[in-house]
Amino acid sequence: MDRPDIYTRLTELGVALPTATFPAAAYTMCTQSGKLAYLSGHLAKQDGIVWKGRLGETLTTQDGQLAARAVAIDLLATLHAQIKDLNQVRRIVKMTSLVNSTPAFTEQHLVTNGASEFFAEVFGESGKHARSAFGVTQLPLDACLEIELIAELN
Amino acid sequence: MDRPDIYTRLTELGVALPTATFPAAAYTMCTQSGKLAYLSGHLAKQDGIVWKGRLGETLTTQDGQLAARAVAIDLLATLHAQIKDLNQVRRIVKMTSLVNSTPAFTEQHLVTNGASEFFAEVFGESGKHARSAFGVTQLPLDACLEIELIAELN
Amino acid sequence: MDRPDIYTRLTELGVALPTATFPAAAYTMCTQSGKLAYLSGHLAKQDGIVWKGRLGETLTTQDGQLAARAVAIDLLATLHAQIKDLNQVRRIVKMTSLVNSTPAFTEQHLVTNGASEFFAEVFGESGKHARSAFGVTQLPLDACLEIELIAELN
Numbered sequence: 001m002d003r004p005d006i007y008t009r010l011t012e013l014g015v016a017l018p019t020a021t022f023p024a025a026a027y028t029m030c031t032q033s034g035k036l037a038y039l040s041g042h043l044a045k046q047d048g049i050v051w052k053g054r055l056g057e058t059l060t061t062q063d064g065q066l067a068a069r070a071v072a073i074d075l076l077a078t079l080h081a082q083i084k085d086l087n088q089v090r091r092i093v094k095m096t097s098l099v100n101s102t103p104a105f106t107e108q109h110l111v112t113n114g115a116s117e118f119f120a121e122v123f124g125e126s127g128k129h130a131r132s133a134f135g136v137t138q139l140p141l142d143a144c145l146e147i148e149l150i151a152e153l154n
Numbered sequence: 155m156d157r158p159d160i161y162t163r164l165t166e167l168g169v170a171l172p173t174a175t176f177p178a179a180a181y182t183m184c185t186q187s188g189k190l191a192y193l194s195g196h197l198a199k200q201d202g203i204v205w206k207g208r209l210g211e212t213l214t215t216q217d218g219q220l221a222a223r224a225v226a227i228d229l230l231a232t233l234h235a236q237i238k239d240l241n242q243v244r245r246i247v248k249m250t251s252l253v254n255s256t257p258a259f260t261e262q263h264l265v266t267n268g269a270s271e272f273f274a275e276v277f278g279e280s281g282k283h284a285r286s287a288f289g290v291t292q293l294p295l296d297a298c299l300e301i302e303l304i305a306e307l308n
Numbered sequence: 309m310d311r312p313d314i315y316t317r318l319t320e321l322g323v324a325l326p327t328a329t330f331p332a333a334a335y336t337m338c339t340q341s342g343k344l345a346y347l348s349g350h351l352a353k354q355d356g357i358v359w360k361g362r363l364g365e366t367l368t369t370q371d372g373q374l375a376a377r378a379v380a381i382d383l384l385a386t387l388h389a390q391i392k393d394l395n396q397v398r399r400i401v402k403m404t405s406l407v408n409s410t411p412a413f414t415e416q417h418l419v420t421n422g423a424s425e426f427f428a429e430v431f432g433e434s435g436k437h438a439r440s441a442f443g444v445t446q447l448p449l450d451a452c453l454e455i456e457l458i459a460e461l462n
Contacts, residue, residue, distance in 0.1 A: 025421045026428035031401050031438045033344065033460045036187065038402045041440030054411075093185050094192045098442045101291050103208075109294035113179045120180035130185045132195030132302045134252045135292035137409050138443035140417035148440045152187045190341065247339050248346045255445050257362075263448035267333045274334035284339045286349030286456045288406045289446035306341045 006086040009122055015073055018048075020081035030082040035090070037151045039078055041098065043143035044071050052142040055135075056105030059144050064099065064107075068114030071147045075115075076122070079151060092119050092129040094150040100143065101135030108133040115147055160240040163276055169227055172202070174235035184236040189244070191305045193232055195252065197297035198225050206296040209289075210259025213298055218253065218261075222268030225301045229269075230276070233305060246273050246283040248304040254297065255289030262287040269301055314394040317430055323381055326356070328389035338390040343398070345459045347386055349406065351451035352379050360450040363443075364413025367452050372407065372415075376422030379455045383423075384430070391461060400427050400437040402458040408451065409443030416441040423455055 010017065023029060029040045044051035044067035051067050053059040059067075080086050097112040099105075112133035119127035129149075139146050164171065177183060183194045198205035198221035205221050207213040213221075234240050251266040253259075266287035273281035283303075293300050318325065331337060337348045352359035352375035359375050361367040367375075388394050405420040407413075420441035427435035437457075447454050 025417070026424040026436060027403070027439045028436045029438065031399065031436075033399070033401045033458075034188070034342070038438040038458070040438040041442070091185065091187070093187045095181070096440070098440070103291050105292055106294060106296045108292070109179070116180040128180060128182045128185075130183065130192040130194040130302070131181045132250070132252070132300060133294060134195070134290045134300060136442045137291050137411050137445050138413055138416070140414060140441060142414045146440060146442060148438075150187075150192070188342070245339065245341070247341045249335070257445050259446055260448060260450045262446070263333070270334040282334060282336045282339075284337065284346040284348040284456070285335045286404070286406070286454060287448060288349070288444045288454060291445050304341075304346070 003124055003126060006122060013121060017077040017080055018074060020078045029078045035153050037079060037082060037153055039075055039149040041146040041148040042071050042074050043140060044145040045074065046070065050141045050143050053144040054100045054102055055111060055144065056102035061107045061110050064111030064145060065114030067145045068111055069118050071145060072115035072118040075147065075149050083153060088154045089123065090152040090154050091126040092123060093152050095129050095131040096148045097131065097133040098136045098139060098146040099133065100139045100145065105135060108135050157278055157280060160276060167275060171231040171234055172228060174232045183232045189307050191233060191236060191307055193229055193303040195300040195302040196225050196228050197294060198299040199228065200224065204295045204297050207298040208254045208256055209265060209298065210256035215261045215264050218265030218299060219268030221299045222265055223272050225299060226269040226272040229301065229303050237307060242308045243277065244306040244308050245280040246277060247306050249283050249285040250302045251285065251287040252290045252293060252300040253287060254293045254299065259289060262289050311432055311434060314430060321429060325385040325388055326382060328385045337386045343461050345387060345390060345461055347383055347457040349454040349456040350379050350382050351448060352453040353382065354378065358449045358451050361452040362408045362410055363419060363452065364410035369415045369418050372419030372453060373422030375453045376419055377426050379453060380423040380426040383455065383457050387459060396462045397431065398460040398462050399434040400431060401460050403437050403439040404456045405439065405441040406444045406447060406454040407441060408447045408453065413443060416443050
């Protein structure tokens with residue numbers, strides 16, 4: 001794959017990967033099965049704190065897009081902690097985006113673009129993924145957004 | 155597999171596959187990883203337009219079943235565009251059905267049968283899949299239903 | 309894997325697997341593709357009857373944890389019916405937990421721990437999985453909880 005080095009690309013994009021977080025409970029942030037890495041739903045955070053709120057109520061679509069980009073960066077941090085070398089990501093396979101929404105908010109797809117576009121920026125064509133985006137009643141800890149991911153590794 | 159030709163079967167069922175749609179954003183309607191095809195969540199459409207509404211409010215369970223069948227046809231159209239020959243579908247593995255629901259609507263499973271039964275009609279035993287169906291607060295563009303799919307290929 | 313026999317472990321935990329249920333409609337409770345088993349969303353049950361209610365309204369977090377453990381047992385029963393020998397489970401890969409929630413209920417993760425901890429008790433390290441947990445508007449038959457699972461087999 002004639003794809004530029006991912007860490008160089010992240011630097012170009014001005015992105016510093018945070019330290020990956022670890023769950024308190026009896027689950028993990030990432031499992032591998034064959035060539036697939038399954039990443040747990042990651043809650044949106046701002047400055048390391050859960051990004052609370054509901055789209056259509058306390059947050060705008062633009063807020064949500066920033067939150068989605070932040071989650072995407074955290075997902076990469078988890079994947080880096082798991083596989084040590086993000087250049088081993090063959091492609092982003094599937095994203096599921098759960099948007100904390102009022103019944104009237106209908107822009108879950110635009111919110112989720114904040115994450116989808118980030119993966120395309122970082123991985124190019126191999127960052128393009130299947131995805132679903134939908135509105136949920138509420139998320140753990142009142143988070144505004146939760147995104148899970150499946151990535152294929154070399 | 156002694157399964158009849160899928161295109162013949164679609165004709166028998168009176169189903170004409172529409173042209174597959176393409177997303178505007180940085181994602182795709184289908185990715186492949188190994189033998190699995192992951193299809194993005196497809197919004198219900200009627201005559202090419204997003205089928206809006208909420209189950210338990212503006213739409214009945216029967217409406218929802220028709221919407222589910224319509225989404226299933228669109229999913230097949232996407233899969234056909236991706237793999238060119240639907241006879242190469244080994245089995246439908248998993249369906250996830252997101253039903254735009256009021257808090258009082260409890261027939262998401264009946265709505266989703268509209269899609270499940272379609273796949274059984276088309277693919278026979280190999281169309282039987284694992285699935286989840288649940289009520290969501292809202293969907294992109296006020297769609298009444300969104301379904302995603304995993305299919306295994308030969 | 310130096311893991312104790314799973315049926316011995318279940319007996320130690322005082323867990324008797326119920327008879328697996330079968331769906332009425334055109335889907336199945338479990339499909340296999342390669343080494344992965346995909347389990348349909350299982351609704352919480354109590355004494356064989358759908359466990360109804362909504363978290364934050366008619367049910368507490370502790371109720372939800374018991375419901376989650378009950379679903380986890382039913383998931384194991386389905387997996388046992390499918391593969392005949394639970395010792396062939398290599399690992400629990402992914403859990404998705406759909407919690408019937410009011411817009412104010414923010415403890416979906418704590419509810420879901422009831423299932424996650426059960427799998428860790430039964431399978432040890434190989435029971436630790438990636439997961440997502442979120443609040444849904446409503447579930448089929450007014451169930452309080454629905455959990456789906458992906459497991460890897462030997």
